[in-house]
Amino acid sequence: MSTPPVERRYRGVSAEDRRSGRREKLVEAGLDLVGQRGVSAVTAESVATEAGLTKRYFYESFADRDVLLRALVDDLLGDVQVAIAEALTGTPDDVGARISATVRALVDTLAADPRRARLYAETGAHDALRTRREEALDDYAMLLMVDVLRGDPTDPHLRLTARLVVAGTTDVVSHWLAGDLDLTRDELVADVSAIGVALAP
Structure with missing residues (x-):
């Protein structure tokens, strides 16, 4: 041998x-x-x-460029999840406060590095990353239902709401990062949070 x-x-x-x-x-x-x-x-x-x-x-x-790109996205999404978990720790037991903390953690993590912000904004336009984006939407919808709204993730009405909020927030934040929305960071967080609270069951 x-x-x-x-x-x-x-x-x-x-x-x-x-x-x-x-x-x-x-x-x-x-x-x-x-x-x-x-x-x-x-x-x-x-x-x-x-x-x-x-x-x-x-x-x-x-193995190829798609593997690298997916690794970049995985690193980013992992950091977003950590930031949200940390933001929710110690947040007042109020759905509005939890939604606001979640949105701010997402926005702050992405805005901290323009390279990662552009990566996040362009994931939907790349075939290899679009699948990972969809997986992330499912993950964040679950996080929203369980950790933020503290509801039953098997409830189809809550699942619909969570998916709508997460997908909409992803689209809005992507446009803001690309400079398509003339809002300050605080205005963006406040507006998205208000919509989330209004849709919360």
Whole structure:
């Protein structure tokens, strides 16, 4: 039975750490390209060039550009969920306060990085990301029903309301991030929250 080759350290850095570092560079390069020219600008070659690496190292971390883009979206959506959970912790036991905290956490997380904001806004226009967007809508609808509205997620009327609020909020926030709505951040949060409260059962 053959013995697997021993991976050598280079300048005190293990092979695994070097791979991890290259992956991080590729992720940042992908985000930079999205921010500069949009999702369509992301290719294996453009990302590798932006990162100062060869395409061989791109394929070391990602099977293709869609896998990278999905990883970028997964990271973003994960951060949004964490931000919402943290915002809901300690929020007064009032549906209006919980809805407002949820909307603000979403908007603040996206607005913090213009690259990720553009990524979020363009997910609906890319085939590989549209499916992930739909999955995220389902996840956020469940979060809204259980953690924000504290209702029964099997209730079809509540499910309809949650889907409507989440899909509408996603569309509105995407347009705001793209500069299509002349509202301040506070105005956006207040208006979306008011609509959510009005629709809440």
